[in-house]
Amino acid sequence: MKQIVVVGLAISWLAACSGGGGTDAGVVSSPVQVASNQAASTAPATAPTPTDENAASDAGRALTLPSSGVMPGEGATRLALGNNHTCALRDGSISCWGSDLYGQVEPPPTILDASDIAAGDQNTCAVDAFNLTCWGIDGLDVYPVSHPIAVATLGFHVCVIDADGLRCLRGTDDDGQLDVPADLVNPTQVATGLAHTCALDDNGVHCWGSNDYGESSVPSLEEPRAIAAGGNFSCAIDAAGVTCWGNNQFGQLDVPSMVDPVSIAAGFANACAVDRYGVRCWGNDDYGQSDVPALVEPVSVVAGAHHTCAVE
Structure with missing residues (x-):
């Protein structure tokens, strides 16, 4: 039986389940796709949390399993971790719990x-065969899509890959995070940070x-196969292992030694990966x-703002 283990927010809860996290068990993309981090610069004095409003009162709720609906222990095939909320997907049905300040x-x-x-x-997005639907702090928005394969959001902007390619459809564009490069070729993964976006093509x-x-300054990589975007940093798995670049205020670029990493995830100011050990x-x-x-025997990992989930 697979089990999702959740840690963070000063308390820990365990939820037995059969299924996966992030995206499919095995490779996560940020939270959702790499789901799923090298240059240090001047950084903020605290972790880059977009919204700390009522964080203390919401902390436990993000880790407490719902009393009804789709339970991770009952075959969830996707997990998504936000600031202080969590969502699970099973058989096309969605269940979310935690902070609901904005209906997320x-x-x-x-x-x-x-x-x-x-x-x-403070928002959540999901795709079905026809639409990208987002709800939460910015209200309810529905965007037509065609055969989507991935959706990503971490801070306030949302991107999706479908039959028409990669599109960023919702959120602020103050730093050009919605301006998808025209020269992408067959993008397969997308990851969003607070104000930047990464794609693998x-x-x-x-x-x-x-x-x-x-x-957003991608270093030299050899045959990259997975990506993740955190608050102000990015990560990738390639033939050489895990490489992270961006803000290193909290050591999120200090990648430990790993053997054959297969899954990676980035939170606001931390990163996690699954390797052979x-x-x-x-x-x-x-x-x-x-x-x-x-x-x-963990197989994948998912990171939120203040909590982390692993599937074993």
Whole structure:
């Protein structure tokens, strides 16, 4: 039986389940796709949390399993972790719990057979065969899509890959994070940070938007196969292992030694990866989000603002 282990926000909860996290168990993309982090620069004095409003009162709720609906222990195939809320997807049905300040844990009934889900600061998005639907702090928005394969949001902007390519459809564009490069070729993964976006296509990794900390300055990579975007940093898995670049205020670029990493995730100021020997997390640990508990054969990892989930 697979089990999702959740850590962070000063308390830990365990939920037995059969299924996966992030995206499919095995490779996560940021929270949702790499789901799923090198240049240090001047950084803020605290972890880059977009919205701390009522964080203390919402902390426990993000980790407490829902009393009804789709339970991670009952076969969830996707997990999405936001600021202080969590969502699970099973058989096309969505269940969310945690902070509901802006209705981010209340999926609208118009979503039909959802195939992917992503959680941002105070918002949630899901895709079905016809639409990208987002709800939460910015209200309810529905965008037509065609055969989507991935959706990503971490802060306030949302991007989706469908039959027409990669599009960023919702959120602020103050730093150009919505301005998808025209030369992308067959993008397969997308990851969003607070104000930057990264994509993996046939030619490698591309990042755009904010570059205040070097988070959009992609280093040389060899055959990259997975990406993640955190608050002000980015990560990739390639033939050489895990490489992270951007803001290193909390050590989120200090990647530990790993063997054959297969899954990566980035939170606001920490990152985690799964390799041959288990889950490794590094960076900010103010809420215990980088304190990895004992795990048995973990296969994927998902990171939120202040909490982390691993599937074993």
